[in-house]
Amino acid sequence: VDYWRGIIDGDGSLGITGKNLPFLGLVTDSDNLAEQFVSFLKNITGKNKTLNRNKRDNIYNILISREDAQKVVKKLYYKDCICLDRKKNRAKEVMSWKRPKNMIKKTYKVREWGKKEEKFILSHSITESMKKLERTRSSVETRLWRLKNAKNSIQQVEENIQCKN
Structure with missing residues (x-):
């Protein structure tokens, strides 16, 4: 500390x-x-x-x-x-600081994404993924965006390494 x-x-x-x-x-x-x-x-x-x-x-x-x-x-x-x-x-x-009475406190628990769920959303529609995995549209779309951007970031790093070699 x-x-x-x-x-x-x-x-x-x-x-x-x-x-x-x-x-x-x-x-x-x-x-x-x-x-x-x-x-x-x-x-x-x-x-x-x-x-x-x-x-x-x-x-x-x-x-x-x-x-x-x-x-x-x-x-x-x-x-x-x-x-x-x-x-x-x-x-x-x-x-x-005290939370104002009119300020709503969100009390939901975040569900982590597993590898099987990630694999599923990459090979199915957003609607199918929402139904099967019991997740919101926003959750599925955000995870898809993160997965695709992570792949792009990894590809960019690999391309930069290849250019330097």
Whole structure:
């Protein structure tokens, strides 16, 4: 925890957005640091984060908000921890946030995709996939998009390697 607080103190951000939402974020170019940070977040929040580099800068911009941000900030900025004063003040702001009564909290569990399901949607229509796998159109379309883009990314990397050799 102390390690990650040092990372956030130095390279991270936390506070309240212009829309009055608490957040915690880290921007990094390091694959390893991004993967480890997402793992750290999952250990606290229980939620998986999908890692993708942003299109503009080709870096990771890892962000959590609301109660998830509060959970992590509570672990990072415990009583009498050594940290930057300005970050500790921001941590207090994050911890004092209360969800407005009119803000609905989504309480659904994300279903992971298995290899068999991925294979099925690649060889069947969206409608067939929705019925057979009991998933929404949005879920099937998003997974198809991710699978196709992952293949394109792998092909691009392989082509770049071949060009260099």
